[in-house]
Amino acid sequence: MPTGLVAVEPAAVRERIQQDLPILQACYELSLAKVPELGGRFMLSFDVISSGFVQDVTLQEQGCQYHQHKKGLVQPGIATTSLAKIEHVVVLTLENRSFDNLVGWLYTPELPAKTFVMPVSSQPPYYDGLAYGNFSNPNVPSALPISVPVQRGADHFTIPDPDPHEAFQYVTKQLYGDHKPVFGDVAPMNGFVRNYATVEGSTPEHIMQTYTPEQLPVLSFLARQFAISDAWFSSVPTQTQANRAFLHSGTSDGQVNNGNPFFYGSKTIFNVLSDYDVSWRVYSDSGVLPSLVRLNMTRLWSPIFNRHFQRFEQFKRDAASGRLPAYSFIEPRFIHDAPFVGGTVNSEHPPTNVQAGEQFLADVYTALFRGANWDKTVLIITFDEHGGIYDHVSPPWGAVPPDDKSQPGKQGFYFDRFGVRVATIVVSPWVDESVVFRSFSTPYDHTSILATIMDWQGIPRGELPSKRVQAAANITSVFRRVTPRKMPDMIHLPPWNVMKEQSDFAMGKRKLTDFEKGVIGAYTHYMNHLKGKKFNQRELKQILDHIKTLSDANKHIHRLRQQ
Structure with missing residues (x-):
């Protein structure tokens, strides 16, 4: 069994012992050992089984050992953590932002994280960011300088612009260059x-530019106030739609790239929750378009699910009144549709302005944790994939192929390699300040969210026919508080106007x-499905070939809405 590692204060250790002893029905051993390297803090190490359940707990203090034993059945880790207190x-x-692009400078040797929740053997033993090394990429041939270093601080808030390549074949080149990887090959990135x-x-060196905590004050505030994983990977080394399919179903039906077809037919977490009478809603800030979840997942096309799809304004009302469902999934705005409803894209997808995403994050946080059930809520913030932007950590091999369609799937990929790292932050009054966490078993990917939801609700993971979900680690280890903490006020955002950089005219002309x-x-x-019209992939391709710019897209949306 892997051994876990958590740095905690002595008083918290004793309080945790008192809480765990009457709850755990597993046989475990307790002892205390002081670790001088951590400045007088204590180490809490514990064994977990593959699904993240606590099996054995060990506390040590140098020069002093004592033992207490309690025998019985092993109980799920949910029961021994404060996640059991969560209702929403x-x-x-x-x-489309890599870990290094957004939070590479979050912690430094001068400003380290306070608490690490990770295996004893996990490397590196510090925050895996950009302040702990010198990172670069080879420049294009014959160009100077020969090597392009990481730049601390982006030149502007739409870096990188234009949008990088992010399809499967390009991601392989980003990670491995011209080398064709075989199982186990460490990517030189x-x-x-x-x-x-x-x-x-493009300006090639822009791909190495990264944002500072000062440039992203909201994301950095949330990551430092709560918990961030520095070892969370997208599910597939490719672009958006396959990774979002994994987030909802644990599989992409063997698809690796965005494209025709534009949908997935597997059972979703939303179908599973409906089967178990667990409430859920998808709240979308998508402007005139329906939810992307619904567009992509055919198992949600039935009109019986109509009431489950609401707008972001309804989310704010539900949060304020304490009427959120058990599971809420929030979508940003993906398409610039200002001619219809005003507003701007806030998904942070390049080359859109990340400041819009900052404002959206602040709005979500404020709605939730100034709402009626703030002390019964957890917010998980993640990014679907790296978007072709630099990260220095090689994604691990050993991912579990989810189904027969994935062995192999498109382009001969066996779905045995995770995608590039992305920032994932867990926000809750039941999570301590300044925590960095990693998995104690299978590396974290987006299916860890599915695993956590199903374990939290006591739903067998087999209800989703994905072997990846069944093997995923949940995030229970980050919920270690005995009582909820007071939630800090959201920082004051400086005024900004995204349209100064992205006018309606310029956005309309952009490809x-x-x-x-x-x-x-x-x-x-x-939309054609709703009207009972069927057409093949060739017909759909012919339609899309005529849509080149955002202006073309808005005209096409208008035509579909008028038909």
């Missing part, structure tokens, strides 16, 4: 600059990103 799980998934150089209109093409394709297919 809220997940917000933003777009040295192909980002050269791959971005192949994007028309669609690959993701935006996928959203329009899914919307076209869904």
Whole structure:
């Protein structure tokens, strides 16, 4: 069994012992040992089984040992953590930013995290960010400098612009260069600059620019006030739609890239929750478009699910009144549709302005934790994939292929390799300040959210026919508080105007990103499905070939709405 590691204060150790002893029905051993390297803190180490359940707890203090034993049956870890106090799980998934791009400078040797929840053997033994090394990528041939270093601080809030490559074949080049990887190959992560150089209109070194905590005050505030994982990986080394499919179903039906078809037919977590009479809603800030969840997942097309899909304004009302469902999934705005409803894209997908995402994060946090059930709520913030942007950590192998369609899936991929790291933050009054956490078993990926929800609700993981979900680690170890803490006020955001950088005219002329093409394709297919019209992939491709810019997309949306 893997051994876990948690740094905690002595008083918290004793309080935790008093709480766990009457609850755990497992046989375990307790002892105390002081660790000088941690400045007088204590180490709490414990064994967990693969699904994240506590099996054995050990506390040690140097020069003093004592033992207490309690025999009985092993109980799920949910019962021994404060996650059992949670009534509302809220997940917000933003777009296409790597871990290093957003939070690479969150902690430094001068400003380390206070608490680490991770295996004893986990490496490195500190926050795996950019302040602990010198990172670079080879420049394009014959260009100077020969090596392009990571830049601390982005030149502006739409970096990188234009949108990087993010399809499966390009991600492989970003990670491995021209090498074709075989199982177990550690990625040198040295192909980002050269791959971005192949994007028309790009400045290759921009792919190595990263945002500082001062540039992203909301995301950094939440990560430092609560818990962030520095070892959370996207589910597939590719672009948005496959990763979002894993987030909802634990599989992408063998698909690796956005494209035609634009939908997935597997059972979703929402179907499972409906089967078990567990409440859920998807709240979307998508403007005129329906929820992307609904567009992509055909098992949610039935009109019986209509009431489960609401707008973001309804989310704020539900949070304020204490009427949120057990599971809420929040979507940002993916398409610039100001001609219809005003507003701007806040998904953080390049090349849109990350400040809009900052404001959206602040709105979500304030709605939840100034609402009626703030002390019974957890917010999980993550990003679907890295978006072709530099990260220095090689994604691990050993991912479990979810189903027969994935062995192999498209492009011969066996779904045995995780995608690039993304920032994942857990926000709750039951989570301590300044925590960095990692998995004690299978590496965290988006299916860990599904595993956590199902374990929390006592639903057998087999209800989702995905072997990846069944093997996933849940996030129970981060919920260690005995009582809820007071939630800090959201920081004051400086005034900004995203339209200064992205006017309606400029946005209208901009070419669609690959993701935006996928959203329009899914919307076209869904709208025609509602009207009983069927057409093949060739017909859909012919329609989409004529949609080049955001202006074209808005005209197409208008036509579909008028038909």
